[in-house]
Amino acid sequence: MSLSELSVIARIRDRFPGGRELVDDCGAVPPPLPGQRLLVTTDLMEDGQHFSRAWHPPALLGRKLLAVNLSDLDASGATFLGFTLTLALGRDLAPAWVEAFLDGLAAASHAWSVPVLGGDTVGRASGLGLGITAFGSVARWLRRDTVEADDGIYVDQPLGASLRGLRKLMAGWDPAVPDPDVAAHLDPQPRLGLGPRLAAIPEVHACMDISDGLSRDLANLATASGLSVILAPGLDADAVEGGEDYARCFAAALPQAELERRLGIPLLRVGTAAPAGEAPVLHYDGGSLRPLPDRAFDHFAPAQGSDDRHP
Ligand SMILES: Nc1ncnc2c1ncn2[C@@H]1O[C@H](COP(=O)(O)OP(=O)(O)O)[C@@H](O)[C@H]1O
Ligand SMILES: Cc1ncc(C[n+]2csc(CCOP(=O)(O)OP(=O)(O)O)c2C)c(N)n1
Ligand SMILES: [Mg+2]
Structure with missing residues (x-):
């Protein structure tokens, strides 16, 4: 051709x-x-x-x-x-x-x-x-602006692998050499089909996919819904910064074990919805709740293709 x-x-x-x-x-x-x-x-x-x-x-x-x-x-x-x-x-x-x-x-x-x-x-x-x-x-549109206070926020797959893969590729990793992080970045595998199954559960109130990373996408959910999300403890820095993970991220008023039983997959709890507080996303820092900084990729940062684009 x-x-x-x-x-x-x-x-x-x-x-x-x-x-x-x-x-x-x-x-x-x-x-x-x-x-x-x-x-x-x-x-x-x-x-x-x-x-x-x-x-x-x-x-x-x-x-x-x-x-x-x-x-x-x-x-x-x-x-x-x-x-x-x-x-x-x-x-x-x-x-x-x-x-x-x-x-x-x-x-x-x-x-x-x-x-x-x-x-x-x-x-x-x-x-x-x-x-x-x-x-x-x-049939039922799962939106970002319908999270309810006290909902648990869950994702259907681990976060951060795509960002680690991007860092490896930027540092010169040969894409032909197999690596799970590099594969997550080059060939993401969203669990397509889960969304309609979530929509069929009335206690699932809202959903979006993780493209920008938790620090931005939880803020998107919180701001659209007029409340705050408290980040779950124990998530590592890559999971919070993340980006391009393409997990389903949803808010539900059911216990995690019940959701996992109905869906037949393990879930990761990433947060809890609460009445609007000081910032869209709050995290525990030394015993007190503080605003979580936005760590997402900045499309308009000056440096082309370097890590400075992650503030
Ligand atoms: N240039 C544009 N014109 C109209 N709507 C836009 C534009 N850019 C983004 N949007 C809308 O803004 C919202 C947020 O966009 P975005 O954060 O890119 O969503 P996503 O992460 O799902 O791709 C979406 O409703 C999208 O359709
Ligand atoms: C060369 C290169 N630099 C940086 C990144 C990281 N990156 C680019 S866009 C993006 C976030 C998602 O893109 P966006 O266009 O904001 O997706 P949307 O939220 O609209 O779905 C990330 C983490 C990358 N994948 N490749
Ligand atoms: Mg977009």
Whole structure:
């Protein structure tokens, strides 16, 4: 394949579920299931900002691009209807890189049974911007703004591995050498399907996915819901700073053991909701409750791709 707008679109038509329908100015979003609502989410990934081409195998990057978008839909309780794909491709990209990226993304869209509905392909001088907008159907929308005081806040998988993987890659780790942290960063595995199961439990009041890290995402839940979250004791620094873990993070008024029994998976308690206090997230520091600083990745910090972006 030579790199051209037509060759990229031809490969998408050939390889993706729904690809054969890409013949018009517009695509059609499948209707939500009867009685359900249509949800939409968008995430953009930029070279140097969300990933580095220097270490990210292209097929895994394609898979991660879809995974992070479906993770948002799933955390809202939705099942997947389809997605659009926007590609801004630097003229210096090797055609083989683009092929591998598209093949990884196509394999993921087959695996998660979610068709491509449309998109756009443009060139740019250099660099790479990758965008997906994904649509879903939801019976009960699990939102960020419906946490209730005294809810326990839980996640469905350990946090911090992706950040450790990123640090290793920045320090020169060879991505071909197997490592669980590096794998968590390059190829995150959100537990897709858990969101709708959580939505079916009335005592689960709210849910979101962990993309920015607990220190920011618990604040997102707390602020949206007009209360504070008290961080659970005993979490390590990587779990609190974290980011890109793509765990489901949910608020529930049921004991942990009962939730684990119903869901059939172990959970990690990360906090407790309380009436609004001094800050959105509070933690125990030497016996007293203090505001938890925001340790999330800063998109607008000046240093490109260095650790200074984590304040
Ligand atoms: N440029 C934008 N235009 C409109 N809405 C936006 C824009 N950027 C973010 N949002 C909205 O702001 C909210 C928070 O965004 P974000 O923190 O990126 O969510 P997430 O972590 O789930 O991707 C979401 O409702 C998102 O749709
Ligand atoms: C080269 C590189 N630098 C830094 C990071 C770390 N990083 C980039 S974006 C991000 C947070 C999540 O991205 P964002 O676009 O804010 O996702 P959203 O909350 O919109 O889902 C993190 C931890 C990375 N993955 N790769
Ligand atoms: Mg976003």
